[in-house]
Amino acid sequence: QVQLVESGGGLVQAGGSLRLSCAASGLSFSSYAMGWFRQSSGKEREFVASCSGSGGTTYYADSVKGRFTISRDNGKNTVYLQMNSLKPEDTAVYFCAKGRSWLISSGTSTDFGSWGQGTQVTVSS
DSSP states (O other): OOEEEEEOOEEEETTOOEEEEEEEESSOGGGSOEEEEEEOTTSOOEEEEEEOTTSOSEEEOTTTTTTEEEEEETTTTEEEEEEOSOOGGGOEEEEEEEESSSOOOSOOGGGEEEEOOOEEEEEEO
């Protein structure tokens, strides 16, 4: 079975940085695109970023472009989300997800088949 475990969330002041990690098991990791989504209280889950199986092709939501960077280490079966210049509106539970193919560019949640439990990111003003 596929397991995705996020870590690295926490409380940070506006303007600060965090790096989230997602450790994957139970899959041929490099065969699948990976993505990050987030969900704030009372809001719909939204796409944040994704990368191809090799990590060479990346996509970002407009709201995080230039501030967040997705990357992966296929040798460690881990995908990362480096978050810089954090804003209070970035506060959310962040989820990693496994894509249904090697490259996912749509940003649609239905294109991702497995989800982690999420890690809380809180940005204070």
